[in-house]
Amino acid sequence: MIRKATVMKVYKDKYDDYKQRHDKLWPEMAEMLKAHGVHHYSIFLLEETGQLFAYLLVEDEDSFSEVAKTEICQKWWAYMAPLMETNDDLSPVSHDLKEVFYLA
Amino acid sequence: MIRKATVMKVYKDKYDDYKQRHDKLWPEMAEMLKAHGVHHYSIFLLEETGQLFAYLLVEDEDSFSEVAKTEICQKWWAYMAPLMETNDDLSPVSHDLKEVFYLA
Numbered sequence: 001m002i003r004k005a006t007v008m009k010v011y012k013d014k015y016d017d018y019k020q021r022h023d024k025l026w027p028e029m030a031e032m033l034k035a036h037g038v039h040h041y042s043i044f045l046l047e048e049t050g051q052l053f054a055y056l057l058v059e060d061e062d063s064f065s066e067v068a069k070t071e072i073c074q075k076w077w078a079y080m081a082p083l084m085e086t087n088d089d090l091s092p093v094s095h096d097l098k099e100v101f102y103l104a
Numbered sequence: 105m106i107r108k109a110t111v112m113k114v115y116k117d118k119y120d121d122y123k124q125r126h127d128k129l130w131p132e133m134a135e136m137l138k139a140h141g142v143h144h145y146s147i148f149l150l151e152e153t154g155q156l157f158a159y160l161l162v163e164d165e166d167s168f169s170e171v172a173k174t175e176i177c178q179k180w181w182a183y184m185a186p187l188m189e190t191n192d193d194l195s196p197v198s199h200d201l202k203e204v205f206y207l208a
Contacts, residue, residue: 005148022205044109044201053109055159097148101126103134
């Protein structure tokens, strides 16, 4: 498994909406993620800044890179776009993090 | 297991030192963490800001809260203090994050 981490940003007045929509994640979205080898996907909010720290395990990078191309993912991005900093294609603005330590 | 996430900060000219010291984590520090029920402890760097996002699993909060009181942890803090934003007791300035999503 490959450990991955990314930071995104949610608008400060949208914290509750963001959590509520994730509490009710579309089943098709969960199935698509699992079908692409995604496991233990957590998202944590830093309330002071609105930064969202995502941590996940993926089986392989090639399969994971297909996630963004799926119709369901693009629908989810459009649904979440009013709550988050986004790119022109409505994907969340994301910064990949570099792992500097790991202790099993 | 309890999922936890915290953010700390490393000075911008100290990224390499931070990683190198963690690559050579003192064995006593690793043993102490494991003895206190810490598993899968990752730290990720956001290079743009110097933020360090830590993700870890802990067996229970009471045991984990003892980590900061150990002599080896306090020695580690003193060793790392020149690289990081710290409190008066040399512990890293830390902000806990709130989990807003989890997909197993």
